[in-house]
Amino acid sequence: MSDNYLPPEIVLEILHRLPVKSLVKFTSVCRAWNSLITDRTFISNHLNRTLIQASNGHKGSLFFQFFLERNLRWRDPPREYAYSLYSTSNQQTDNHFSFERLPLPSLFFSLDRCAMFVGTCNGLVCSDYYSPSSDSINILIWNPLLRKYVVVSKPIMTLNKHVYIRGFGLGFDSRNNDYKVAVLMQFVSRQHNDYLEVYSLVSRSWRSITISVPKFFLEIGCPPVFVNGAMHWAVCRKKDGSIQRSILSFDVTEETFGELTLPLQSNEESNTTTRLLVVEGGRWLAVVNRLRKGTGYLLHIWVMKEYGVTDSWTEILHCDPRRYRGRLEDVLALTSNGKGIMRCLDGAIVLVDPTKESMEPIGHQKVYAAYAGSYVESLVFINKEFDALSL
Amino acid sequence: MSSSVEAITVLSSDGDEFKITVSAAKLSKPLNWMLEDVCFSDDCDEVPTIEVNSKTLVKVIEYCEKHAPRANSGASDSDAEELKKWDIEFMKMDVKDILFHILMAANYLHMEGLYDLACQTAADLMKGMTVSQIRKIFHIKNDFSSEEQEQLRRQHPGCSFD
Numbered sequence: 001m002s003d004n005y006l007p008p009e010i011v012l013e014i015l016h017r018l019p020v021k022s023l024v025k026f027t028s029v030c031r032a033w034n035s036l037i038t039d040r041t042f043i044s045n046h047l048n049r050t051l052i053q054a055s056n057g058h059k060g061s062l063f064f065q066f067f068l069e070r071n072l073r074w075r076d077p078p079r080e081y082a083y084s085l086y087s088t089s090n091q092q093t094d095n096h097f098s099f100e101r102l103p104l105p106s107l108f109f110s111l112d113r114c115a116m117f118v119g120t121c122n123g124l125v126c127s128d129y130y131s132p133s134s135d136s137i138n139i140l141i142w143n144p145l146l147r148k149y150v151v152v153s154k155p156i157m158t159l160n161k162h163v164y165i166r167g168f169g170l171g172f173d174s175r176n177n178d179y180k181v182a183v184l185m186q187f188v189s190r191q192h193n194d195y196l197e198v199y200s201l202v203s204r205s206w207r208s209i210t211i212s213v214p215k216f217f218l219e220i221g222c223p224p225v226f227v228n229g230a231m232h233w234a235v236c237r238k239k240d241g242s243i244q245r246s247i248l249s250f251d252v253t254e255e256t257f258g259e260l261t262l263p264l265q266s267n268e269e270s271n272t273t274t275r276l277l278v279v280e281g282g283r284w285l286a287v288v289n290r291l292r293k294g295t296g297y298l299l300h301i302w303v304m305k306e307y308g309v310t311d312s313w314t315e316i317l318h319c320d321p322r323r324y325r326g327r328l329e330d331v332l333a334l335t336s337n338g339k340g341i342m343r344c345l346d347g348a349i350v351l352v353d354p355t356k357e358s359m360e361p362i363g364h365q366k367v368y369a370a371y372a373g374s375y376v377e378s379l380v381f382i383n384k385e386f387d388a389l390s391l
Numbered sequence: 392m393s394s395s396v397e398a399i400t401v402l403s404s405d406g407d408e409f410k411i412t413v414s415a416a417k418l419s420k421p422l423n424w425m426l427e428d429v430c431f432s433d434d435c436d437e438v439p440t441i442e443v444n445s446k447t448l449v450k451v452i453e454y455c456e457k458h459a460p461r462a463n464s465g466a467s468d469s470d471a472e473e474l475k476k477w478d479i480e481f482m483k484m485d486v487k488d489i490l491f492h493i494l495m496a497a498n499y500l501h502m503e504g505l506y507d508l509a510c511q512t513a514a515d516l517m518k519g520m521t522v523s524q525i526r527k528i529f530h531i532k533n534d535f536s537s538e539e540q541e542q543l544r545r546q547h548p549g550c551s552f553d
Contacts, residue, residue, distance in 0.1 A: 005530060010494050010510070017514035024550040028522050028543045030531045147548065 012036070016049055020123075020145050020377040027382075043379040044177070047122055050376045051282075057336040060281025062088045063125055063144070063375035064099075064332070065117045066349075066367045085144060086363075087375050088280070097335075097351055099363045102144040107151075115140065117371045118223045119170030119181075119231075120282075123378025126170035126181060139181055141170065141201065148381040155183050155197050156206050163187055169224035169231035171252035178202040179380075180252050182231055186218060198255065214257055216248055223371065225276045227285045228307045229253055232260070234276050234287070245274050247285070262287060263302040263313035277301065278333040282374035288331045296322055299331060301340065317354035324359055328352070333372040343367055399426060402438050403445040415455035418462055419500040442499065447492040454481060454505050462504075482512040487528050490516075521553055 015023065015037065023046070027034045036042055054060030066084040085102040108115055115129035115138075123145065129138045142149035167184040181199040194213035199206045216235035224231040230249040237244055247260040262274060277286040285307065289300040299319050306312035316338050321328035326344035333341045340352040342359075347366040350359045398412045416422040425439045441448060461474060484490050490513055497506035517525065526533060535543070544552055
């Protein structure tokens with residue numbers, strides 16, 4: 001040990017701990033480092049390390065699409081204000097919260113309508129864009145940090161006027177090391193059975209899933225959340241004359257459906273709306289209940305601390321939005337330490353600490369709608385060409 | 392094993408003698424084996440050699456002595472917090488001169504805590520470095536042609552290469 005040449009296994013250990021941006025930079029150090037960093041095993045080990053840290057409350061972050069114009073319609077041509085994309089970094093130790101602006105792929109501006117983000121998984125984000133001219137769906141899976149994306153081919157089932165709602169989601173099949181997009185379609189006529197198709201990035205093709213979709217109505221405007229290897233949709237069904245709410249799950253590896261029970265309170269109240277909520281780090285499933293009360297409403301946020309265990313639903317925040325200055329309008333996401341990222345009526349984004357009943361503005365002042373997903377840095381797609389349209 | 396022994400003497404690769412307490416030496420598996428094998432008979436006069444240079448061994452022993460009480464008895468949250476701060480101060484060192492030696496020593500002595508800490512410190516120092524700084528500290532020769540380098544930049548326009 002007289003010299004200071006590090007053995008390769010130690011170099012590898014250090015590289016596993018570097019952030020994605022540094023690793024991309026260091027692909028140009030030499031050929032050996034380049035092959036090491038772009039190797040599948042390295043990419044997957046680096047990601048697993050980040051995911052473990054994210055589930056322990058470190059390094060997990062959030063992805064946001066902010067809409068900065070009040071009267072934005074989906075029919076409008078895409079403009080910068082519809083694509084304000086950010087990730088967050090939340091350093092627990094110094095309680096610092098910041099947004100980082102993400103660049104957009106140029107492809108988005110060649111579309112005739114806005115693309116909407118519908119899912120996040122392992123540092124990839126999925127956007128869905130419906131083209132009225134060709135009556136088709138275009139789906140993009142994208143690593144915003146590396147600015148590399150893949151355009152997914154069109155689903156088998158064409159969209160037509162009979163389709164009432166379609167729910168998209170992005171998930172990871174850990175057994176086959178495959179990213180999958182699922183499309184759940186419900187039809188205007190309840191005589192048509194609900195229909196599910198799955199796209200596999202490995203096989204680069206769509207497949208219809210033959211098992212029947214359980215009978216539910218999807219809640220509109222509520223993208224699925226990927227937690228614990230499954231996509232989750234907020235759903236409801238009519239039972240004995242009343243509306244019963246629950247969570248429909250689709251296991252991305254096994255390709256099976258399941259159902260999760262909501263916290264007790266949200267089922268008892270009939271004048272409640274329930275939405276799934278994203279938690280930083282992607283470790284938990286959470287719901288936000290909006291309970292109408294008089295002329296206003298109350299917000300209740302619950303977290304399922306142990307996946308699949310109904311008794312583990314824990315209420316972590318309840319508040320009367322009118323008690324906060326600026327009036328809280330919408331809950332966008334939860335941080336890993338239990339704070340709510342919310343939107344006020346005037347469009348300001350604030351961080352609400354329920355234990356102190358305090359709120360502070362974080363970055364944005366005029367946001368009229370938003371998509372949020374849990375996010376981690378990842379090297380997935382590093383081998384793809386920049387801004388390439390094909391695989 | 393004699394309970395009367397509280398510290399043992401070890402030799403560095405440079406031949407210098409160092410004292411390390413038994414509880415601190417237990418943080419390293421190989422050191423622990425060494426203790427059990429060699430040094431617990433009262434008439435033992437053999438001094439084991441550790442293949443780590445003196446400058447590095449001083450730091451390794453300092454780390455062990457600081458962490459031993461907590462490793463052996465568990466600690467409160469405030470102790471853990473204090474230890475974290477101490478680790479940060481302890482790791483303020485030159486990369487090439489000493490940190491790489493600490494890394495190799497921690498690896499060789501199977502000291503998980505120190506190895507993890509040193510790897511993270513190295514990563515934190517490296518993330519802000521330029522490509523040429525990295526080549527320099529790792530003694531790496533640039534084997535890319537200028538065309539290949541240009542191509543790499545084009546492939547990753549979102550990232551700074553300087």
